[in-house]
Amino acid sequence: MTNEEYINEFKNLKDNLIENLAIYHERVTLLIQLTRFDINENRVEFDAKIIKPLDKSHAEQNGLYKYIISKDIISFSTSYQFEEDDNNSLLMNKKVGMSYCPFILWLDPELAIFVKENEDDITKQLPNLILWSKDWKQIVKK
Numbered sequence: 160m161t162n163e164e165y166i167n168e169f170k171n172l173k174d175n176l177i178e179n180l181a182i183y184h185e186r187v188t189l190l191i192q193l194t195r196f197d198i199n200e201n202r203v204e205f206d207a208k209i210i211k212p213l214d215k216s217h218a219e220q221n222g223l224y225k226y227i228i229s230k231d232i233i234s235f236s237t238s239y240q241f242e243e244d245d246n247n248s249l250l251m252n253k254k255v256g257m258s259y260c261p262f263i264l265w266l267d268p269e270l271a272i273f274v275k276e277n278e279d280d281i282t283k284q285l286p287n288l289i290l291w292s293k294d295w296k297q298i299v300k301k
Contacts, residue, residue, distance in 0.1 A: 160239075160250070162200065162201055162239060165239040165250065166198055166200075168250055169198045169203050169250075170198060172250075172253060172266040173196050173198070173266070175266075175268055176193070176196075176266060176268055176271075177268040177271065177272055178192065178271075178272075178275075179192050179193040179194070179196070180192055180193075180210070180268070180271035180272065180274075180275060181193055181207070181264055181265060181266050181267075181271055182213070182264070182265040182267070182270055182271055182274065182285075182289065183207065183233075183235075183262060183263075183264055183265075184262060184263045184264075184265075184286070184289075184290065185223065185235075185261055185262040185263075186221055186223045186224070187212055187214070187217065187218040187221045187223065187224045188212065188213040188214065188218075188285070188286040188289070188290075189209050189210070189211070189212050189213065189218070189224075190209075190210040190211050190212075190213065190271060190274045190275060190282075191207040191208065191209055191210060191233075192207060192208045192210055193205055193206070193207050194206045194207060194208060194232060195207075195234075201238055201239060202236055202237065202238040202239065203236060203237060203239070203255070204234070204235075204236040205234065205235050205236065205264070206232045206233070206234050207232065207233050207234075207235075208231070208232060208233075209227065209228055209233065210275070211274075212224065212279075213274060213279075213282040213283060213285050213286050214279065214282070214283035214286055215279045215283070216279075216283075217283070217286075235261075235262055235264075237255065237260055237262075252267075252292070253265060253266050253267040253270075254266075254267075254289075254292075263290070265289060270285075270289070270295060273295075273299065281298060284298055285298065
């Protein structure tokens, strides 16, 4: 993808968010609300408020989670200054992430609303599914 194609894809994902909700993973998986989503010429930058972890008991044992919940806002970003390469994994299925990037971000409004509307006993099943790119909707069908 060219940088222009990345910009257009990010704009499309941004425009389709519901309540600016997204799923963020960095050692723990969280429902977040984006307060800033800036798309620049070769990078995208985010600020977010944490809404809730998908697996509360797991998150509460994690040092990074304990640190980031002490913050009002978390900030993260990624660049997409690449040679044209259709095999680049930065954006796949509404998921932002790539090798050696410390976080993964799902900009999937349906997934975010599902997490918002369900309790921990259901949402704690999601990290294992979405991290391995499995169909998370199998939980809905149960």
